Amino acid sequence: MSLGGVVGHAPQRELLARALARGAVHPAYLFTGLPGVGKRLLALELARAWLCHAEMGAPCGACPSCRAVGGDAHPDWLLVAPEKEKEKRKSIGVEQVRNFGAWLWQTPARGSRKAALIDPADALTAEAANALLKTLEEPPPGRVVVLVASRPGALPPTVRSRCQQVAFGPLAEEEVAEVLRRNGWPAQAARQAAALADGSPGAALTRDAKAWQESAETVRSLLEALARGERGAA
Numbered sequence: 351m352s353l354g355g356v357v358g359h360a361p362q363r364e365l366l367a368r369a370l371a372r373g374a375v376h377p378a379y380l381f382t383g384l385p386g387v388g389k390r391l392l393a394l395e396l397a398r399a400w401l402c403h404a405e406m407g408a409p410c411g412a413c414p415s416c417r418a419v420g421g422d423a424h425p426d427w428l429l430v431a432p433e434k435e436k437e438k439r440k441s442i443g444v445e446q447v448r449n450f451g452a453w454l455w456q457t458p459a460r461g462s463r464k465a466a467l468i469d470p471a472d473a474l475t476a477e478a479a480n481a482l483l484k485t486l487e488e489p490p491p492g493r494v495v496v497l498v499a500s501r502p503g504a505l506p507p508t509v510r511s512r513c514q515q516v517a518f519g520p521l522a523e524e525e526v527a528e529v530l531r532r533n534g535w536p537a538q539a540a541r542q543a544a545a546l547a548d549g550s551p552g553a554a555l556t557r558d559a560k561a562w563q564e565s566a567e568t569v570r571s572l573l574e575a576l577a578r579g580e581r582g583a584a
Contacts, residue, residue, distance in 0.1 A: 386552015520549020
């Protein structure tokens, strides 16, 4: 059984699927890797599987719980994300983490489980990270918390040590192209963008297909001019 809704990252998906099948899910995970490679998507897939009414070890995708995870409609699902402060610096503050800890200890509204995502966890302030540590030290049963971080070194070692770390690498070009096709991109534009995206579908999706096609054409023209000796290497 596999968490099949995410492109690529087969070892990471299988690791989590085995934990679900054995009933050995860790209460806290830290997903690390480059931005835009699918860490958050797999965290959502794990949360859906954990809260799925079918309890098959993988999200059924059809029950009300699966459909609600990722939004605001599921009472046993929570996203902790940065809030804008007065100086417009985005961070996750201590009050957010304290509220999250109180929510985590409340009785689940449906069944016996809760799931939460902290993204990006490297936006936690020092005080917020210390407050989170207290929650991670003795989590209530039936809870899964996933921290997503592109800069895990920004988190205190004590927080990292309480989590099972799962590292994500860049996707292959064809995998990036597949993600783009799933998002409605034409096949040619998806291939061109994938070649320039450094393994990050998220990076490619920050621009539209036309912009990537223009970039690819510019690079191709420069390389051809270089090969003809019309342009210097500089």
